[in-house]
Amino acid sequence: MSDRSILLIITGGVAAFKSLELIRELGRAGVRSRVILTKAAQEFVTPLSVSALSGEKCFTELFDLDDEAEMGHIELSRSTDLVVVCPASADIMGKAANGLANDLASTALLATDKRVLYAPAMNVRMWDHPAVKRNVETLRADGSIVLEPDEGLMACGEFGPGRLPEVARLKEEILAALSPDRSLEGKHILVTAGPTREPIDPVRYISNHSSGRQGYAIAASLRDRGAKVTLVSGPVSIQPPEGVELKKVETALEMLNAVETALPADAFISVAAVADWRPATASDTKLKLKGGDEPVSMTFAENPDILKTISNLAENRPGLVIGFAAETNDVAAHAQGKLQRKGCDWIVANDVSGDVMGGENNEVSLFTKDGMEASPRMSKAQIADWIAARIAKALS
Ligand code: C5P
Numbered sequence: 001m002s003d004r005s006i007l008l009i010i011t012g013g014v015a016a017f018k019s020l021e022l023i024r025e026l027g028r029a030g031v032r033s034r035v036i037l038t039k040a041a042q043e044f045v046t047p048l049s050v051s052a053l054s055g056e057k058c059f060t061e062l063f064d065l066d067d068e069a070e071m072g073h074i075e076l077s078r079s080t081d082l083v084v085v086c087p088a089s090a091d092i093m094g095k096a097a098n099g100l101a102n103d104l105a106s107t108a109l110l111a112t113d114k115r116v117l118y119a120p121a122m123n124v125r126m127w128d129h130p131a132v133k134r135n136v137e138t139l140r141a142d143g144s145i146v147l148e149p150d151e152g153l154m155a156c157g158e159f160g161p162g163r164l165p166e167v168a169r170l171k172e173e174i175l176a177a178l179s180p181d182r183s184l185e186g187k188h189i190l191v192t193a194g195p196t197r198e199p200i201d202p203v204r205y206i207s208n209h210s211s212g213r214q215g216y217a218i219a220a221s222l223r224d225r226g227a228k229v230t231l232v233s234g235p236v237s238i239q240p241p242e243g244v245e246l247k248k249v250e251t252a253l254e255m256l257n258a259v260e261t262a263l264p265a266d267a268f269i270s271v272a273a274v275a276d277w278r279p280a281t282a283s284d285t286k287l288k289l290k291g292g293d294e295p296v297s298m299t300f301a302e303n304p305d306i307l308k309t310i311s312n313l314a315e316n317r318p319g320l321v322i323g324f325a326a327e328t329n330d331v332a333a334h335a336q337g338k339l340q341r342k343g344c345d346w347i348v349a350n351d352v353s354g355d356v357m358g359g360e361n362n363e364v365s366l367f368t369k370d371g372m373e374a375s376p377r378m379s380k381a382q383i384a385d386w387i388a389a390r391i392a393k394a395l396s
Contacts, residue, residue: 036059086164097135123162141239142242194232212233253277350362
């Protein structure tokens with residue numbers, strides 16, 4: 001790591017002092033830190049202590065003529081291997097997610113052409129606020145790494161997620177981001193995500209609760225490892241990851257068609273919650289369902305099983321085909337049955353009896369012909385990374 005450097009942006013928060021230890025630890029690993037302190041960060045740590053530890057000038061002002069003469073803010077944001085924001089306040093993430101630039105730190109984040117890693121630290125209610133969640137999702141979709149904060153007792157006395165991770169973990173994440181795994185370069189991976197929507201008439205449809213989050217996160221992790229990703233997605237309300245080819249579909253029939261058109265691929269990951277049935281005929285006009293004496297009945301036609309179809313292709317079958325199994329009970333037995341029935345290579349099973357569907361976290365078991373491996377309970381982004389790492393290993 002001796003030739004590597006980071007631009008470390010320290011924002012205001014009680015955890016800012018941990019960044020000093022981080023600078024020292026990274027230095028021990030041969031990583032140089034050039035530091036920007038926001039105005040609020042200077043309430044917690046001083047430019048002098050930062051400079052003493054980093055051995056470099058510490059930057060604080062956007063319009064400082066001396067600094068600009070020495071190194072312009074654009075150059076500052078680019079002459080680095082990675083930008084790290086630690087601790088990352090709700091404020092800096094809000095600015096970066098929305099493209100605001102009104103001080104040196106936010107301007108550097110907008111001007112950089114390097115990857116950005118955020119280590120958030122804030123009060124648990126702030127971390128749980130929908131606006132912060134939206135911003136985190138946007139930053140991840142834009143290709144940034146946003147670490148999950150630790151859970152525990154906070155400086156403000158409340159308990160929950162929001163604590164800055166320990167320095168050892170921060171160092172590990174930064175070193176991993178500095179030498180990224182690009183082992184999927186040259187591979188084409190096809191991912192389906194989200195629900196399908198099966199029309200009853202022009203205003204009604206049958207669908208399910210899938211948010212698309214897990215599939216989108218997997219597409220982003222595979223992209224990060226260098227894969228060319230085609231993401232075939234049913235209707236969802238989340239941001240698509242940057243740098244993947246997005247094909248939007250509504251129905252299962254459209255999804256199958258889009259998947260077949262996108263072949264050949266090295267791997268097919270079927271994360272979508274495809275509706276098994278569709279109304280046999282979708283009415284062209286709005287159905288009048290009220291007021292009759294008879295209960296309303298509807299005839300259904302079975303949708304194609306996309307996973308099974310692709311698993312059993314005689315030609316163009318991707319080398320690795322992965323299905324997902326969302327189960328509420330007997331997860332292992334159902335997953336193994338599905339592996340056999342569908343003819344796929346792996347099944348990623350999860351228990352959706354809790355808050356997984358549409359929720360933030362997940363916990364999966366990976367079934368292959370050779371056995372089973374269980375993941376810890378993690379955010380959907382971390383689960384995606386866990387799965388992507390195994391795909392990368394299998395394809396290389
Ligand atoms: O049989 P079940 O629906 O539980 O199987 C889930 C797996 O099969 C998922 O990977 C899902 O994407 C896929 N599937 C499919 N086409 C269907 C139904 C499920 O590709 N019609």
